[in-house]
Amino acid sequence: MALNIIVLIKQIIDIDQMRTDPGTGIPVTQGIPLKVETLSKNAIEAAVKLKEKYGGKVTGIIFGTEKSNAAMKEAYAMGVDEGFIITGYPGNNPSLTAHVISEKIKSIQGFNVVILGNQSADSYTGVLPGLMAGKLSLPLLGNAVSIEEDSGSIKIRRALEDRDQIVSAPMPCIVSVTQEINQPRLPPVLQIMAAGRKPINTEQASLIDLPAGKVLSNLAPKSERKRLIFEDVEKGSEEVAKIIRGEIK
């Protein structure tokens, strides 16, 4: 059956480009470009693949800022049909994010499945899928490495800590995906150009007052390693073997 799919997209700073100050350990986030978070790309790819297979529509939601247009255009180029940017993202507070996005989802009629990444590459909090399932009172199929539709249900494969499973849930439901589920596509230039002309719906988040944590510090950890580097392989092996031998039990 054709699927009405919602995909949740996060925009973050490009962490690979982010440096920390070598003296103070303070992260330097200014001037670092924004990008679509890695797992969100996997979620978009999974959503678009489902649409291509079964027909239907993909709606993207970003809880972000005025600067999130570029991320939505990238999502459009990958195959998202309609996009909503909710501005007012105040930073990492999963409970608040879940509140804002679940309110938006409730306004979308007749959706079958909500897809999102299982952990985002900046915070690794990993609790948004559960929060969304709780807020919307929908079944959650977490950590999918494959998704298919099966006579009115969604069926996924997943790897848990010590076991692999195939599980299903009736629609509507929530599916979180892992990075292994797919290789996100690189859209062709024509699609990127078309995406640039497509309208984006932007609305202001109605924030609620939720206590955010107080950040006491956020610094690069100091490395106290000895850093004795040998370029002489023979001498290095000798020294290293001595060290290792002392630790074998």
Place this chain on the structure above:
Amino acid sequence: MKFLVFSDVGKNVSEIATKLRDLGEVHSFTLKSQRDAVMKSGSKKLVLLDGTSFSGNVSEALLKSDLSGYDYVFIASTPLGRDIAGIISAKTGNMIASEAFDFTIDNGKIRTKRFFFGGKTIMEEETGAKIVTVSPGSFEPSESPDSPAEETITLPGSPEKLLEEKDREAGGTNIESAGIIVSVGRGIGSKEAIEKITPLVTATRGELAGSRPVCLDYRWLSEERQVGLSGKKVKPRVYIALGISGQIQHIAGMRGSKIVVAVNKDKDAPIFQECDYGIVGDLFQIVPKLVEKLKK
């Protein structure tokens, strides 16, 4: 204080309970299959969940267990655990402090430490959170002589259905408790090359592990052996990194190691900034040398 601890992996319950039992009364919840791993965790009460488990019905069972009677709910950050923490948070309105690898509780506030910015920083936060997800392997479990009072709860039915299940690698590897780890990266070049590394694993009586690309992208090793921010956090006496460039996500998984040895042919590889002893050169030449010298 009173704590509820849950994990679908018994070992993780014992790790967290060991840390908490000196601070108050611990009631541990886990799946029935995990009973043996939790019996010596020093919990006052052990609740075994019987039946097919999903994030939904486990959350329902925990919510029925009068959560308001506990000061804190600690959940190990496994794939299932994170989902459950989220559902419970949404249903009770209690906030989550997530991915903690260390914490202290003081005057109704909890201070937690976690990695942030993909492992580039450590964030210390103070929150009024009542739910905490704990990174597995963060605490050393120790056995307690006190046996818990046992109770079994049958899990409620659920809209999710289990169609197929397969245990991975029976007996399992446990790199989290290994004393010496020999860890391989993309630099080993192929799955076949692992054979050339095993003599070093044997000689050190160590465990074999790998980086994310080796375990997840190329599948040269199983994912139980993946060290990193998204894999296992390890703290052996010696961590030997072979052909691992030293991406920050990898470093975050092995930062707790006592001694780090790195072998890489690229002398500018970031791993050399995070090691105690480094050898610049071809690992296939160096590994046999190490094995030979260790055998002497």
